[in-house]
Amino acid sequence: MFILETKGLKKSYSTGQGTPQSILKDVQLQVSQGEFIAVMGPSGSGKSTLLYTISGMDKLTEGSVIFKGQEISGVSENELAGLRLKHMGFIFQQMHLLKNLNIRDNIILSAYRARTSSRRTINKRAAELMNKTGISALAERDITQVSGGQLQRAAICRALINQPDILFGDEPTGALNSKAASEIMDILADINQSGTTLIIATHDAKVAAQAERVLYMLDGSIAAEQRLGKYYRVDGELKRREEKLAAWLLKLGF
Numbered sequence: 001m002f003i004l005e006t007k008g009l010k011k012s013y014s015t016g017q018g019t020p021q022s023i024l025k026d027v028q029l030q031v032s033q034g035e036f037i038a039v040m041g042p043s044g045s046g047k048s049t050l051l052y053t054i055s056g057m058d059k060l061t062e063g064s065v066i067f068k069g070q071e072i073s074g075v076s077e078n079e080l081a082g083l084r085l086k087h088m089g090f091i092f093q094q095m096h097l098l099k100n101l102n103i104r105d106n107i108i109l110s111a112y113r114a115r116t117s118s119r120r121t122i123n124k125r126a127a128e129l130m131n132k133t134g135i136s137a138l139a140e141r142d143i144t145q146v147s148g149g150q151l152q153r154a155a156i157c158r159a160l161i162n163q164p165d166i167l168f169g170d171e172p173t174g175a176l177n178s179k180a181a182s183e184i185m186d187i188l189a190d191i192n193q194s195g196t197t198l199i200i201a202t203h204d205a206k207v208a209a210q211a212e213r214v215l216y217m218l219d220g221s222i223a224a225e226q227r228l229g230k231y232y233r234v235d236g237e238l239k240r241r242e243e244k245l246a247a248w249l250l251k252l253g254f
């Protein structure tokens with residue numbers, strides 16, 4: 001069974017004048033449990049819209065999205081919010097950490113809201129996540145007192161606090177320098193290796209080269225896909241994958 005599947009997924013936006021603008025056009029996607037998928041494609045091709053629609057953050061116009069065997073297009077807004085809270089994690093630029101909370105409180109907030117674990121367990125999990133991502137010393141800091149890379153690590157901890165089955169990332173390394181981006185990718189790769197499914201939209205071939213499968217979006221459709229297979233971090237492997245990906249993207253005119 002797929003953890004996530006779309007059938008004939010379409011999404012249009014009404015801009016107020018004339019006919020609605022069609023953004024996603026008949027997207028068929030099947031995601032296996034534990035897969036790591038990167039979504040690439042030109043600016044405006046619909047990558048973010050795809051992530052928002054398949055995660056139930058945004059309503060679809062036609063077709064269906066099936067998550068863990070349940071068609072999410074039919075469920076109520078409340079039920080959907082619960083599903084997202086308990087089973088999905090998000091690293092989206094628009095989902096800023098809250099300014100009036102420190103790093104730790106930002107991380108644990110959604111777990112307290114989900115109420116699926118005791119506070120003691122949640123605090124322990126938050127401490128483990130901060131340790132794993134190297135931000136333990138910053139737990140009490142205000143979010144304005146840390147760097148962009150540290151903030152991104154905190155956002156990852158927040159996304160993982162409810163132990164999601166699937167993690168969605170929209171340019172998760174977008175605002176970072178290459179060293180910080182590579183560290184964030186190592187963390188995400190570890191998370192994937194421990195079984196969490198990852199779907200990441202990115203412009204960065206170095207990031208996408210670590211995915212098992214790369215989708216190429218063009219004008220609202222998945223125009224092509226490249227199976228790179230699981231990435232094992234051995235010397236020279238990332239470079240080889242990047243070259244393969246670059247040749248494929250070049251052929252696609254990217």
Ligand SMILES: Nc1ncnc2c1ncn2[C@@H]1O[C@H](COP(=O)(O)OP(=O)(O)OP(=O)(O)O)[C@@H](O)[C@H]1O
Binds near residue numbers: 023043047048049050
């Ligand atoms: N809320 C909205 N209302 C109307 N049009 C929208 C809305 N959100 C996105 N769009 C349009 O949908 C198209 C796809 O946008 P989307 O953000 O999904 O592209 P993208 O591939 O993620 O681009 P980028 O790489 O620049 O982030 C764009 O033409 C955009 O202007």
